[in-house]
Amino acid sequence: MIAVLALLVGVLLGIVFHPSVPQELVPYLPIAVVAALDAVFGGLRAKLDGIFDDKQFVISFISNVLVSGLIVYLGDQLGVGPQLSTGVVVVLGVRIFGNVAAIRRHLFRA
Amino acid sequence: MTDRDDNGRDQTTPGFGLPTAGRQPPAAEGAAPSGPAVEEETAYPVPPGGAVEEATAHLVPEEKPADPVADVDLAPEPTVELLARSTRESEPVAEEISPTSPDSPMSDTPEPATRESDLDRGAVPAAPEVADKRAGLKRPAPAGTLIWVLLALFGFTLVVQLRSNDADSGLSTMRQEDLVQILSDLEARDSRLNSDIEALERSRQQLTSGVAGREAALEEANKRSQELGLLAGTIAGRGPGLEIVLAKVKASDVLNTVQELRGSGGEVMQIGGAEGTAVRIVASTYFVDAAGGGIIADGERLTGPFRILVVGSPDTMRPALQIPGGVVASVKSDGGSVTMDSRSMVEVTAVRKATALQYARPVS
Numbered sequence: 224m225i226a227v228l229a230l231l232v233g234v235l236l237g238i239v240f241h242p243s244v245p246q247e248l249v250p251y252l253p254i255a256v257v258a259a260l261d262a263v264f265g266g267l268r269a270k271l272d273g274i275f276d277d278k279q280f281v282i283s284f285i286s287n288v289l290v291s292g293l294i295v296y297l298g299d300q301l302g303v304g305p306q307l308s309t310g311v312v313v314v315l316g317v318r319i320f321g322n323v324a325a326i327r328r329h330l331f332r333a
Numbered sequence: 334m335t336d337r338d339d340n341g342r343d344q345t346t347p348g349f350g351l352p353t354a355g356r357q358p359p360a361a362e363g364a365a366p367s368g369p370a371v372e373e374e375t376a377y378p379v380p381p382g383g384a385v386e387e388a389t390a391h392l393v394p395e396e397k398p399a400d401p402v403a404d405v406d407l408a409p410e411p412t413v414e415l416l417a418r419s420t421r422e423s424e425p426v427a428e429e430i431s432p433t434s435p436d437s438p439m440s441d442t443p444e445p446a447t448r449e450s451d452l453d454r455g456a457v458p459a460a461p462e463v464a465d466k467r468a469g470l471k472r473p474a475p476a477g478t479l480i481w482v483l484l485a486l487f488g489f490t491l492v493v494q495l496r497s498n499d500a501d502s503g504l505s506t507m508r509q510e511d512l513v514q515i516l517s518d519l520e521a522r523d524s525r526l527n528s529d530i531e532a533l534e535r536s537r538q539q540l541t542s543g544v545a546g547r548e549a550a551l552e553e554a555n556k557r558s559q560e561l562g563l564l565a566g567t568i569a570g571r572g573p574g575l576e577i578v579l580a581k582v583k584a585s586d587v588l589n590t591v592q593e594l595r596g597s598g599g600e601v602m603q604i605g606g607a608e609g610t611a612v613r614i615v616a617s618t619y620f621v622d623a624a625g626g627g628i629i630a631d632g633e634r635l636t637g638p639f640r641i642l643v644v645g646s647p648d649t650m651r652p653a654l655q656i657p658g659g660v661v662a663s664v665k666s667d668g669g670s671v672t673m674d675s676r677s678m679v680e681v682t683a684v685r686k687a688t689a690l691q692y693a694r695p696v697s
Contacts, residue, residue: 229481233488237496244497250508256494259487266480277476284483304508 250299251292254311258291259284261315264322271329291315563601566613566685570601572644574679575651580638582669584620584628586660587639590671591620593660597653599645603683606635611683614641631685647675 244252262284269275291311298307327333504512562568575594579587587604591614594602605611612618612630621629627636643650651673654660661671 225477226480226484229484230488233485233490234492236485237489237492241496242493244493249497252490252494253498256487256491259483259490263484263487277480281476281479281483284480299508 250304250308251295254291254295254308255288257312257315257319258287261318261322262287264319264326268322268325268329271326564615565687566601566615566683567687569680569682569684570644571678571680572600573647573677574599574642574644575647576674576676576679577641577643577654578638578672578674579641579664580670582637582639582664582667584622586664586667586669587620587628587630587641589663590641590654590660591618593653594641594643594645594650597645597650599643599650601644601681603642603681604630604635605640605642605683607638608636610635611642613681613683613685615685642679642681644679644681651675 262280265283266275266280269280294311295304295308298304301307504515507515559568563570577590577594579590591602591604602614603611604614606627610633612633612635614630618631623629623634627634628639629635654671654673664671
């Protein structure tokens with residue numbers, strides 16, 4: 224509940240302040256958002272499994288974001304930025320699908 | 334079909350190198366089959382709010398039997414607890430053990446359970462544990478606050494990214510290499526179009542000058558054809574000139590008059606007879622005396638008096654005809670008469686048919 228509130232607060236802050244994305248962050252922000260989305264779904268799944276752990280969630284959230292950003296940065300330096308971004312998004316998408324499937328089984332028993 | 338058989342769960346967890354958010358390693362997962370377990374919660378001193386509720390809920394079946402039977406049943410309690418833990422999934426067994434509690438353990442609220450434990454079993458070690466967990470719910474641990482912050486940050490960046498992606502048309506999010514590529518493409522296209530413009534301008538200039546030249550040539554040709562038409566007698570002409578009437582003359586006198594007029598600048602001439610017919614006088618016109626009076630000019634029979642219309646300078650032609658020993662003098666000596674009249678506008682309306690040349694061709 225408190226997590227949903229926090230999410231709503233963040234969304235409201237984003238709507239109210241409406242900042243523009245800094246130029247250096249433009250390639251990394253979408254990947255970071257997808258990575259955080261993966262972490263959030265993983266946390267939700269763990270919560271429904273009853274094995275949610277605060278520390279692990281925080282660490283995995285931050286490391287997901289950092290690792291994905293690092294991969295994209297590395298790709299940019301190597302000259303394969305777009306391809307590597309696509310790869311990261313694909314991997315995270317597969318993980319999100321898996322997590323959502325587990326959540327779905329918990330909620331609907333199907 | 335159980336959870337284990339379905340796809341996704343066991344495949345995705347170890348599949349990729351990134352850590353799975355908030356999940357235990359597979360060993361811990363195996364220890365907790367399905368549904369929350371008390372053993373795991375005791376392993377973590379500060380679980381989140383949801384875990385606390387589950388923990389208190391599961392404490393209930395341990396304490397329920399103690400309520401109605403008082404202290405008499407204290408001895409078998411460990412076995413009951415074991416039973417409750419091992420057979421938590423099967424509802425009928427749990428109800429047999431605690432017949433006095435109609436509520437299932439899962440749906441029970443934690444408040445009465447803790448109150449009962451506080452009242453009846455204050456010395457039981459489970460009670461302080463519950464109190465600790467309730468305190469943890471009210472006062473979040475640092476990790477909980479961090480989750481708060483992270484989720485807020487996540488929502489914030491999500492909205493920002495969505496907004497920024499919505500706002501720009503695409504160029505501003507593109508990479509530098511792509512932009513450079515687009516720019517060079519545009520420059521190449523620009524130079525190509527510029528050369529196109531130059532070529533088109535050139536051909537337009539050529540066409541314009543061609544049109545102008547053609548118009549000038551056409552004008553020149555028109556002018557020339559009109560001049561030639563006047564000379565050849567195919568078109569009518571007018572201008573200042575003389576009207577000359579010859580009476581009682583022969584063809585040789587008419588011819589002399591015409592020659593004298595040509596010599597003094599007469600440009601366009603015609604000769605008319607008394608019948609009103611007129612013949613245009615050109616280079617090839619001939620005059621013959623006709624049998625029975627009159628003359629034949631270009632095959633046309635004319636009878637006198639003859640009326641000659643000539644376009645030219647009257648001041649030059651009139652003295653040319655009147656010079657001593659000239660046309661007028663010879664006609665008068667032959668017994669004829671000549672009258673001359675200067676006109677500011679003489680209209681030569683008689684025309685000849687144009688004749689197509691059969692043999693002659695221009696040299697150039």
